[in-house]
Amino acid sequence: MLNLLIFLLFIIIGISGISYNRPRLPFGAFWNENGTTILNKTLIGSDPLDFFINQNNTIYIPNRSTGQILLFFQGNLIKNVSINVTNSSTIFVNNINAIYLDTFYSIYGGISQITSNLTIYPISRMNICSQCFDLFYNDQNEMIYCSLSERHQIIAKSLVNDWNPLSVVGGTGRPDSTPTTLRRPYGIFIDEANSDLYVADCGNNRVQKFSSGKLTAITKVGNNSINLTINLNCPTAIVLDFDAYLFIVDSDNSRIIGENQNGFHCLIGCNVSTGSASNQLNQPWSLNFDPYGNIFVNDRRNNRIQKFDLDSNTLNCSNMTILPGYDLPGYDLMSQPSMTFASCCTWCLSVVNCKAFTMETLGNRCFLKYAYGSPYSKADNSARY
Numbered sequence: 469m470l471n472l473l474i475f476l477l478f479i480i481i482g483i484s485g486i487s488y489n490r491p492r493l494p495f496g497a498f499w500n501e502n503g504t505t506i507l508n509k510t511l512i513g514s515d516p517l518d519f520f521i522n523q524n525n526t527i528y529i530p531n532r533s534t535g536q537i538l539l540f541f542q543g544n545l546i547k548n549v550s551i552n553v554t555n556s557s558t559i560f561v562n563n564i565n566a567i568y569l570d571t572f573y574s575i576y577g578g579i580s581q582i583t584s585n586l587t588i589y590p591i592s593r594m595n596i597c598s599q600c601f602d603l604f605y606n607d608q609n610e611m612i613y614c615s616l617s618e619r620h621q622i623i624a625k626s627l628v629n630d631w632n633p634l635s636v637v638g639g640t641g642r643p644d645s646t647p648t649t650l651r652r653p654y655g656i657f658i659d660e661a662n663s664d665l666y667v668a669d670c671g672n673n674r675v676q677k678f679s680s681g682k683l684t685a686i687t688k689v690g691n692n693s694i695n696l697t698i699n700l701n702c703p704t705a706i707v708l709d710f711d712a713y714l715f716i717v718d719s720d721n722s723r724i725i726g727e728n729q730n731g732f733h734c735l736i737g738c739n740v741s742t743g744s745a746s747n748q749l750n751q752p753w754s755l756n757f758d759p760y761g762n763i764f765v766n767d768r769r770n771n772r773i774q775k776f777d778l779d780s781n782t783l784n785c786s787n788m789t790i791l792p793g794y795d796l797p798g799y800d801l802m803s804q805p806s807m808t809f810a811s812c813c814t815w816c817l818s819v820v821n822c823k824a825f826t827m828e829t830l831g832n833r834c835f836l837k838y839a840y841g842s843p844y845s846k847a848d849n850s851a852r853y
């Protein structure tokens with residue numbers, strides 16, 4: 469019980485002054501690979517694209533068919549905002565509960581703000597001839613960012629003054645794979661500590677980082693990354709945790725990718741097959757953390773929101789020494805395919821005489837060790853007592 473309390477207290481430490489959740493995760497964190505359906509098609513309609521979870525653990529999700537915004541708390545509908553905006557692709561809520569919504573297919577056009585008294589204010593100069601597929605509002609500088617997938621650009625606008633012009637913060641408008649271009653970008657995320665922009669560059673199978681004020685990006689993960697990372701297939705959403713580690717919806721591989729001290733590895737849907745079982749996804753589209761570090765995934769083609777619980781056994785795994793980017797040589801106890809770093813660690817903890825493990829990043833095979841030596845070789849993700 470004491471360990472569980474320490475675990476929960478550690479998790480709920482986050483970044484103040486923001487509306488969304490960037491939990492501080494334990495060293496070596498992992499999640500239950502079997503999700504729980506908390507919202508289904510009956511509640512949220514067909515083909516959901518985006519949702520938002522605030523620091524009070526309230527879920528906001530547009531019903532794209534009925535034109536409503538639905539608010540849920542612990543799986544229960546607590547509010548239904550009827551605004552007659554259909555086919556909305558994205559939603560964001562700031563720290564005073566103002567809602568920013570894609571209203572492209574409505575009389576308002578572009579992007580609109582919905583206040584607490586349900587007044588709708590179209591944002592000036594954001595009524596452009598292209599739909600915004602993802603939004604991000606930065607409370608620190610009162611800027612709103614918009615991902616124009618069909619125009620291969622990210623734009624931004626200050627909300628301090630209605631007449632402030634739009635600015636391009638990523639992409640040239642020409643689809644390409646250079647450091648200055650994008651191809652069908654979708655999800656965006658701003659690190660409020662430094663205003664760096666992260667972009668899920670779907671058409672280039674990569675995640676790009678644009679440092680604040682720069683129009684030339686570096687590839688954090690995926691195609692053309694300078695470091696050995698992991699292959700992506702149309703990433704559509706990204707979030708950061710407290711320590712600025714990336715969590716990615718790898719949509720066309722129907723899985724969720726996470727980053728930690730070891731680099732990038734698969735967290736959820738790691739058998740790379742689509743489906744509707746509790747451990748499967750079907751073209752997931754967006755994700756969010758709740759205040760406790762649990763991962764929520766918009767499982768688009770299954771018309772559901774899945775919750776994947778952060779495993780309290782993370783504390784046990786975190787007592788191991790992590791060796792990022794290294795293979796542990798030595799004597800194998802046993803091995804098993806189709807595993808993740810998390811399940812590999814848990815398996816080691818459950819097996820007598822397991823002193824360490826090596827997890828193949830590309831092959832997803834876990835090797836348990838009852839003895840290990842040195843020197844270490846540059847290879848996969850490993851840990852030892």
